[in-house]
Amino acid sequence: MFDCHMHTKFSTDSIMDASAACERSIALGLEGIAFTDHLDIDFPGGGFMVNFDDYFSEIATIRANYGKEIKILDAIEVGIQPHVLDGSMKTVAGYPFDYVLASVHVLDGLDPSEGEFYKDKPRHEAYELYLKEIYRMIKTFESFDMVGHFDYIIRYAPYEDRMLRYNDHRDILDAIMIELVKQGRGFELNTGTYRKNEPGVDYDFELLKRYRQLGGELICLGSDAHRQEHIGLRFEYFSQMVRDAGFKYSVHFEKRKPVFSPL
Ligand SMILES: [Zn+2]
Ligand SMILES: [Zn+2]
Numbered sequence: 001m002f003d004c005h006m007h008t009k010f011s012t013d014s015i016m017d018a019s020a021a022c023e024r025s026i027a028l029g030l031e032g033i034a035f036t037d038h039l040d041i042d043f044p045g046g047g048f049m050v051n052f053d054d055y056f057s058e059i060a061t062i063r064a065n066y067g068k069e070i071k072i073l074d075a076i077e078v079g080i081q082p083h084v085l086d087g088s089m090k091t092v093a094g095y096p097f098d099y100v101l102a103s104v105h106v107l108d109g110l111d112p113s114e115g116e117f118y119k120d121k122p123r124h125e126a127y128e129l130y131l132k133e134i135y136r137m138i139k140t141f142e143s144f145d146m147v148g149h150f151d152y153i154i155r156y157a158p159y160e161d162r163m164l165r166y167n168d169h170r171d172i173l174d175a176i177m178i179e180l181v182k183q184g185r186g187f188e189l190n191t192g193t194y195r196k197n198e199p200g201v202d203y204d205f206e207l208l209k210r211y212r213q214l215g216g217e218l219i220c221l222g223s224d225a226h227r228q229e230h231i232g233l234r235f236e237y238f239s240q241m242v243r244d245a246g247f248k249y250s251v252h253f254e255k256r257k258p259v260f261s262p263l
Contacts, residue, residue, distance in 0.1 A: 004099065005036050006224065010058070014037075023066075034222075041088060074097050078091070079105040085141055101148045101188065112152070138176060149190035163201060219247050221239065
């Protein structure tokens with residue numbers, strides 16, 4: 001099993017040391033990991049920029065130390081807004097990444113973690129807006145492998161019932177999944193959103209079932225760990241959910257090409 005989503009200290013919101021991440025991942029028996037550090041051009045208030053020359057040289061050193069025990073992937077989580085497509089593309093094209101994860105972290109110029117985005121919006125409206133932005137990203141950003149956490153919007157939502165359910169957003173979720181299948185791309189199951197295992201907040205199994213039904217084959221797990229104790233958290237539970245939905249393989253990417261492992 002690969003953990004395809006984690007952040008080292010190259011991300012401004014993480015202090016995790018890449019060596020410590022490798023040691024933890026090896027102890028957990030993971031086959032591989034992807035260091036998906038954040039590039040979010042024009043993030044409100046700044047931050048989330050990485051010097052990828054430094055990143056690649058550091059990860060090469062880490063690979064020299066740990067590469068025999070675990071596969072280490074050079075990756076990026078690129079945060080997309082409509083006006084940063086070209087800049088993001090330049091960075092993605094400028095380095096030999098194994099894996100490019102595309103995410104939406106900013107909506108209408110607002111960072112959902114600040115709470116302002118949800119003001120005066122019922123849950124359905126807020127979630128639809130976010131999902132439409134994911135769809136727009138898929139249609140307009142030309143260089144990515146998988147979509148990051150399309151359920152990100154639930155993380156900071158102020159509603160009593162925060163779950164994102166397939167049945168509440170069928171049209172837009174179908175559009176997202178059909179487009180991804182058409183493009184030969186997929187999405188991650190971001191377990192970080194469900195790290196705390198809070199009552200009433202779970203990944204909607206119907207999402208996975210529907211994706212499989214529509215021909216979806218590319219699925220991976222990502223912990224979104226920013227500290228080592230969160231790596232691979234609850235992977236057994238979520239692997240089982242993915243298997244139950246009919247998937248036999250998880251995917252990771254090497255040099256931007258999908259590689260499958262039995263689940
Ligand atoms: Zn993210
Ligand atoms: Zn992340």
